[in-house]
Amino acid sequence: MNSQTPQSSIMMERIWLGVVFLSGWNISMCLLHQYHYVAEPKTWTEAQLHCRETYKDLATIENIEEVNQLVNTVSSLGYNDDVWIGLFSVIDWRWSNGSSGSGSEYRKWENQADNEPDFASYNQFCVNIGDTGRWWDDNCKLLYPFICYNGQQLDPEFVFVNQRMDWFSAQRYCRENFIDLATVRNDTENQKIQSLLPGGDWAWIGLFRDPHIYWSDGSGYTFSYLTPGSNTIGSMTRLCSYADLRISGKWRLWSCETRLPFVCYSVPPVKTPVMRQVVRLRIKPEDHSLDLNDFAVKADILKKASLQNPP
Structure with missing residues (x-):
């Protein structure tokens, strides 16, 4: 049986719970430039x-x-x-076989009215040759016949493959059945390839660039x-x-x-968040009539809290 009276309970320790808001959260969830x-x-x-x-x-x-x-x-x-x-x-044009020697910089772009290469629609990363012997940059996913080469790189034999494939499939076919897609190093080689093409058609060659x-x-x-x-x-x-x-x-x-x-x-500055801190104090007031809502009392409590919980 609890023998304490209400009066004695009041005279016991009073527990005051203070929640001190040092700073609230202020973070943008989507920081824009x-x-x-x-x-x-x-x-x-x-x-x-x-x-x-x-x-x-x-x-x-x-x-x-x-x-x-x-x-x-x-x-x-x-x-x-x-x-x-x-x-x-x-813009870094490269040959499928990695050629970087003499003649690797040779180009024969169609540049009369079409101003090739023109990177139209931002999807043209592979090169084909037309029946005029001029080159075009084009969408690598389009289907064209293609030119492989066989023999030695310095003395190639060009092979026209009359199957329509995208550039990557044509590259794989040439590597599996010949050496690689054709590298073209000069006008003589370009004319040899041109002579293999049917009129009015285009064919993939080995020139491309990464996107x-x-x-x-x-x-x-x-x-x-x-x-x-x-x-x-x-x-x-x-x-x-x-x-x-x-x-x-x-x-x-x-x-x-x-x-x-x-x-x-x-980039807008990000405010560093500070967590809310909960301070628990046990107070034994000498004066039982002490008003815990009084401003001066609160100030004294917060001062003691800062001494017990230094930053």
């Missing part, structure tokens, strides 16, 4: 250097929300034309807003991207030496 428009026209490389020195890098855009954010940022400053962003494509498209800051290229069109490549080894604000910020690839205004980005 913060964009900065620079009106001074520069080449893409000059713009990249400026952004890296002043902000983070040339603009990286990873979703449609960031497209709209960039467009709104620049348009609000009264500009609605082309601006460099951080996207670029590497290298990158962001300046090294981010993965997973979201695309490229608009279909033809691009002048010529002898360039890199194409750079601008956003056309006249068509909702759609991207195009162009000569990196063109001078345009540009957009940099920075």
